[in-house]
Amino acid sequence: MTVTLRDITAENWRACARLKVADDQQGFVASNAYSLAQSKYEPELIPLGIYDDETMVGFLMYRDEDFGLGKVWAVYRLMVAHEHQGKGYGRTGMELLINRLKAVPGYSAILISFVPENDAARRLYASLGFEDTGEVDDGEIVYRLPL
Numbered sequence: 001m002t003v004t005l006r007d008i009t010a011e012n013w014r015a016c017a018r019l020k021v022a023d024d025q026q027g028f029v030a031s032n033a034y035s036l037a038q039s040k041y042e043p044e045l046i047p048l049g050i051y052d053d054e055t056m057v058g059f060l061m062y063r064d065e066d067f068g069l070g071k072v073w074a075v076y077r078l079m080v081a082h083e084h085q086g087k088g089y090g091r092t093g094m095e096l097l098i099n100r101l102k103a104v105p106g107y108s109a110i111l112i113s114f115v116p117e118n119d120a121a122r123r124l125y126a127s128l129g130f131e132d133t134g135e136v137d138d139g140e141i142v143y144r145l146p147l
């Protein structure tokens with residue numbers, strides 16, 4: 001398994017838009033088509049495909065933010081297509097993103113949020129070192145990884 005993060009381009013955006021989570025996970029994450037549209041009109045958002053060799057198996061999207069307390073990163077989306085879940089792609093994709101963001105100086109943390117029912121996301125982020133901030137944003141629990 002060789003997992004990489006790759007830019008979304010004119011060549012692969014359709015493959016990205018086709019990736020879907022399971023029916024009972026629809027409430028956990030926006031569709032990739034919606035996220036790609038959002039990234040076009042909010043160009044601070046950076047959408048990336050999670051690849052295993054030449055196959056896109058998942059998607060993530062992030063941006064930098066400054067809430068007046070210094071610069072942080074915010075992960076807006078993470079998903080692995082339902083047929084590819086449970087094989088380590090979500091964890092490896094997040095590890096690659098964390099390493100990429102750690103390499104950029106000047107940022108104090110990575111923020112990520114999830115709906116309270118999303119136990120898989122909670123477990124994954126906790127095991128990667130994210131901590132509960134105690135904040136709730138728009139009904140979502142906010143976790144933070146200090147950099």
Ligand SMILES: CC(C)(COP(=O)(O)OP(=O)(O)OC[C@H]1O[C@@H](n2cnc3c(N)ncnc32)[C@H](O)[C@@H]1OP(=O)(O)O)[C@@H](O)C(=O)NCCC(=O)NCCS
Nearest residue numbers: 025028078079080085086087088089090091114120123124
């Ligand atoms: C959350 C998600 C990205 C995880 O991706 P994945 O490739 O299936 O996860 P991995 O195989 O890398 O597993 C990583 C960890 O996630 C957790 N996890 C994954 N699936 C789980 C499940 N069905 N139940 C409980 N925990 C689960 C476990 O802690 C797992 O760690 P382990 O390998 O030590 O058991 C994926 O399930 C998904 O796309 N879900 C729907 C969309 C979503 O919820 N996105 C997050 C929005 S904040």
